[in-house]
Amino acid sequence: MEDLYIAPERDKPEIDFKFSQHHLQLRGESFPENAVAFYAPVASALMNYLGETRNQQIAVDFELRYFNSSSTKILLNVFRMLDQASSNGNTVHLNWHHDAEDDTVLDFGNDIAGDFITLKYHAVPSRR
Amino acid sequence: MHIDMFKAFRQFVTEQGVLFYYNGYLSQPIVAATGEALRGRLEADNGSGKVSRKVFSTFVEMMQNILHYSEGGSVDLNEKVPFGNVAVGRLGERYYIVSGNIISSQHINRLRDKLETIRAMSSDEIKAEYKRKLRGGEQDDNSKGAGLGFLTVAREASEPIEYSFEALPGSNDALSFFYLKASI
Numbered sequence: 001m002e003d004l005y006i007a008p009e010r011d012k013p014e015i016d017f018k019f020s021q022h023h024l025q026l027r028g029e030s031f032p033e034n035a036v037a038f039y040a041p042v043a044s045a046l047m048n049y050l051g052e053t054r055n056q057q058i059a060v061d062f063e064l065r066y067f068n069s070s071s072t073k074i075l076l077n078v079f080r081m082l083d084q085a086s087s088n089g090n091t092v093h094l095n096w097h098h099d100a101e102d103d104t105v106l107d108f109g110n111d112i113a114g115d116f117i118t119l120k121y122h123a124v125p126s127r128r
Numbered sequence: 129m130h131i132d133m134f135k136a137f138r139q140f141v142t143e144q145g146v147l148f149y150y151n152g153y154l155s156q157p158i159v160a161a162t163g164e165a166l167r168g169r170l171e172a173d174n175g176s177g178k179v180s181r182k183v184f185s186t187f188v189e190m191m192q193n194i195l196h197y198s199e200g201g202s203v204d205l206n207e208k209v210p211f212g213n214v215a216v217g218r219l220g221e222r223y224y225i226v227s228g229n230i231i232s233s234q235h236i237n238r239l240r241d242k243l244e245t246i247r248a249m250s251s252d253e254i255k256a257e258y259k260r261k262l263r264g265g266e267q268d269d270n271s272k273g274a275g276l277g278f279l280t281v282a283r284e285a286s287e288p289i290e291y292s293f294e295a296l297p298g299s300n301d302a303l304s305f306f307y308l309k310a311s312i
Binding site: 033068104 | 156159160161163164177178181182184185188189192195259262263276277279280
């Protein structure tokens, strides 16, 4: 299936889903006015990809620096979808890039890891 | 504005440690542009650390709160274009973010209940309630976002959030100003 690329904007993240390489990347800022509308095509492409993917190693690089409350709620659903991909023999490696000075992004990552236990979670601290 | 009034205004703003003030119509591009300007201002004032992120997060939630829920502007209330005021400043070591916008007075009781409930919570309780609501399927019919705006503001704040309602003169109590304040 086709890769998905959405260029970043001031209030929207870069979405770089290289389905062909089983590598998914989210990077930047996420506070669109309507997070549901922004993430709908992202979630739908992901669902199609996961529906046809079996026994794969999938790498996810999560590099959002800031996400607002409505984005947070939707991101939780994205990770739920990734968690369910294990039932098809897939292994999802979630690389959680976060500012070493700020625990909010890390706290959310730790919550995700606690909720969705099939995800192979790696917290990756960075310094800006 | 007379130049003497502007001097007094400038002096007041300086004394109150105002770093940023916005008064006007709101749209998402304005939220994105002012957010970027504020972030630059905060980084110059405080560096790019944890506190700046909390102030920025609170600012975005308050601006989007106005965007979603304000009852229009001070110029023409029949025009339903979001309108509001937001100030960000620092007094000593504490940052504050205050917002003001017009709401329909029928929402006052519901908002007061919601805010009082949050004000009575400890910071651990706020975190727990945030996690619970984030995972919950319950949908607040009045909410246009995730329904997590006030909880997010309270989670970032270092003191209980403050609020005030004030009837809008000439509206026969139909409309009120709603003020919200967080300290970080």
